[in-house]
Amino acid sequence: MQTKPSVSPTRLLQFAWGFAVPLIIDAAIRRRLFDALDKGPRTAAALASEAAISERGARAVLNALTSVELLRKDAEGRYSLTPESAHFLISTRPSFLGGSFRHATAQLMPRWLALNEIVGTWRPAPYADSDAGRAAHFQEFVEDLLPLSYPAAQALADALVAEAGRRRCAYWTSRPVRASGASRSLKGRRACGSRRSTGLRCST
Secondary structure, eight states, rough: OOHHHOOOHHHHHHHHHHHHHHHHHHHHHHHOOOOOOOOSSSSHHHHHHHSSSOHHHHHHHHHHHTTTTTTETTTEEEEEEHHHHHSSSSSTTOOOOOHHHHHHIIIIIIHHHTTHHHHHHHHOOOSSSSSSHHHHHHHHHHHHHHHHHHHHHHHHHHHHHHHHHHHHHHHHSSSSSOOOTTHHHHHHHHHHHHHHHHHHOOOO
């Protein structure tokens, strides 16, 4: 007798509730809860007072963020950031990804809610009612995408600076030594040779 493979609804239920986490993160960002926790651990009551929101609402959001490991909660009921939330969800840092959640909740989700109608009519949901509205939308969208491009841009800038330094060093080390300026040329060569091994730019 063959046994039927077990089937679990877990994956489908995860799909059904997948909308919740981005909305929870976005609410915490808009109420600056992550920014407040960047100053140190806080209780729900302290955060609610600082953010001017209800303590019950603050606790619900904070506990939800703890359940998805974006916050920690100690035995005294104080919440604190995790390395992940500290790096990506503090609004004053270049790596801040809050704009992506704002874009998803304010721009994308409302349009996805019209999917059933769009499938039936095949008429896409408009982004905005006017050219000015569309321009504002895409300006905000580009700003939201900036942190995603920042690491690559920083790596490119570092590579260009390093290459410029190597070329400058190569220029100085390839110059012929003239009797009238021998001491200066040799000094430049020694500086470039020593800096090339450490990865620093040559400024001779």
